[in-house]
Amino acid sequence: TSRFHVVTKVYELAQPFSFFLTKVAGIADKYNSTLALDIKDILSADMGNLVASCQFNYMFDIPWLVQQYPKEFRSKPLLIVHGEQGPSKTTLEAEAIDYSNVRFCQAKLEMLFGTHHTKMMLLQYDTGMRVVIHTSNLIKQDWHQKTQGIWISPLFPKMAKPSATEGDSTTHFKRNLLEYLSAYKAYQLKDWINNISEHDMSTARVVIIGSVPGRHTGDQMKSWGHMKLKRVLQQHGPSNGVVKNWPVIGQFSSIGSMGANKEAWLCGEWLQSLSAATGGTTLSSVPLLKLVFPTKDNVRCSLEGFPAGGSIPYSINVAKKQMFLHDFFHQWRSEGQGRSRAMPHIKTYLRPSPDNQKTAWFLVTSANLSKAAWGALEKKGTQLMIRSYEIGVLFLPKFFGGKDLFDVSSNFEMLKSSTDVFPLPFDLPLTDYIKGKDRPWMWDIPYMDLPDTNGNIWCPG
Numbered sequence: 001t002s003r004f005h006v007v008t009k010v011y012e013l014a015q016p017f018s019f020f021l022t023k024v025a026g027i028a029d030k031y032n033s034t035l036a037l038d039i040k041d042i043l044s045a046d047m048g049n050l051v052a053s054c055q056f057n058y059m060f061d062i063p064w065l066v067q068q069y070p071k072e073f074r075s076k077p078l079l080i081v082h083g084e085q086g087p088s089k090t091t092l093e094a095e096a097i098d099y100s101n102v103r104f105c106q107a108k109l110e111m112l113f114g115t116h117h118t119k120m121m122l123l124q125y126d127t128g129m130r131v132v133i134h135t136s137n138l139i140k141q142d143w144h145q146k147t148q149g150i151w152i153s154p155l156f157p158k159m160a161k162p163s164a165t166e167g168d169s170t171t172h173f174k175r176n177l178l179e180y181l182s183a184y185k186a187y188q189l190k191d192w193i194n195n196i197s198e199h200d201m202s203t204a205r206v207v208i209i210g211s212v213p214g215r216h217t218g219d220q221m222k223s224w225g226h227m228k229l230k231r232v233l234q235q236h237g238p239s240n241g242v243v244k245n246w247p248v249i250g251q252f253s254s255i256g257s258m259g260a261n262k263e264a265w266l267c268g269e270w271l272q273s274l275s276a277a278t279g280g281t282t283l284s285s286v287p288l289l290k291l292v293f294p295t296k297d298n299v300r301c302s303l304e305g306f307p308a309g310g311s312i313p314y315s316i317n318v319a320k321k322q323m324f325l326h327d328f329f330h331q332w333r334s335e336g337q338g339r340s341r342a343m344p345h346i347k348t349y350l351r352p353s354p355d356n357q358k359t360a361w362f363l364v365t366s367a368n369l370s371k372a373a374w375g376a377l378e379k380k381g382t383q384l385m386i387r388s389y390e391i392g393v394l395f396l397p398k399f400f401g402g403k404d405l406f407d408v409s410s411n412f413e414m415l416k417s418s419t420d421v422f423p424l425p426f427d428l429p430l431t432d433y434i435k436g437k438d439r440p441w442m443w444d445i446p447y448m449d450l451p452d453t454n455g456n457i458w459c460p461g
């Protein structure tokens with residue numbers, strides 16, 4: 001673990017983004033070194049001497065999770081923030097019966113079909129605290145052979161005097177984190193909210209993009225979901241003149257119902273926010289949209305085989321209503337990072353240059369392509385309806401040395417030797433679906449014509 005310590009040190013110096021992928025079992029070591037972390041690395045004593053932690057997530061395996069902490073930390077207070085209700089809440093709490101240090105906080109889900117997707121760790125040490133925002137469930141398989149994203153904060157030192165307003169960064173990280181946690185209105189989070197206000201988070205360089213369930217109006221409408229992203233891009237994003245012909249890329253592992261056509265929400269609302277820029281967006285140029293979603297064969301030939309598709313829950317009943325969406329799709333390909341066969345559970349969004357050398361911004365988040373996650377405008381655009389809890393971090397060049405753009409690459413060799421090239425999880429240019437052959441992965445239909453990596457077929461239901 002001392003090696004890890006060195007790596008972290010070197011890495012923080014080498015690459016200011018502190019954006020990692022998860023380690024993948026079964027690929028060459030070089031793809032699992034400085035750019036990749038396992039959950040045990042995040043929880044390691046090299047990151048700090050843990051006093052208490054709080055784990056926000058969707059799926060939990062409590063005994064497995066406790067085992068990922070170093071043994072000297074396994075009895076420290078652990079708060080689990082989840083969205084389970086009724087019997088599944090009882091089942092989850094029963095899993096922790098043997099762990100007297102584990103407490104639970106049930107996130108309110110009053111909007112139908114809402115989920116608690118947010119994946120975040122609050123790690124309190126004796127010397128300060130860290131925030132980790134990522135995309136993996138707290139189950140073994142999510143950390144084994146998938147492509148997942150992790151942002152780890154710097155160590156935030158404790159302040160002499162607690163303050164909810166002092167100790168913030170130029171990106172309003174601390175204020176946004178406190179706003180997000182307060183939105184739960186959960187008494188179990190009170191101590192963590194107080195804890196955060198006692199820390200100096202002025203070194204945070206990312207912008208929090210969160211979603212909380214509700215019908216948000218007035219100022220709150222621009223505090224969450226795609227309207228928050230829009231506002232931040234209008235204030236701190238690229239100038240419209242630079243990016244007006246640049247595509248928007250969305251990459252995700254699940255998809256909601258988009259409505260009857262692309263104008264209903266995808267291009268008429270969501271893309272308008274993701275293509276926001278400073279200096280206003282000329283209405284004429286509706287930007288190019290490119291989406292990355294695995295094909296059936298990407299899944300079949302993956303390291304996990306068809307079972308990888310168990311975490312890519314795109315239903316045929318949703319897909320058949322929105323065939324227009326599939327024209328935007330591109331394959332999952334990550335040769336540069338050695339992860340073409342490590343199926344994506346990461347969700348990322350970016351605005352790359354046509355020559356694929358730059359991006360105007362990069363977002364890693366729990367939010368899939370769905371109205372539930374990003375929000376849908378209602379009442380003539382006066383309210384934003386969000387069903388789920390989500391959180392992500394936005395990287396803007398302005399806050400990383402006042403640049404206009406990030407250099408980007410997914411090529412491991414390039415990334416290993418460079419200091420501030422943004423590490424992309426997948427390859428640019430994107431790879432088209434093969435016409436007449438490729439279909440998007442759907443998890444609830446059988447595939448019996450060709451065997452997967454393990455020689456198996458897929459017969460759901």
Ligand SMILES: O=C(O)c1c[nH]c2c(Br)cccc2c1=O
Pocket residue numbers: 058117135136137310311312313
């Ligand atoms: O937020 C997440 O991480 C996820 C949310 N919903 C899922 C369903 Br439904 C089925 C299988 C996997 C997931 C999942 O991974």
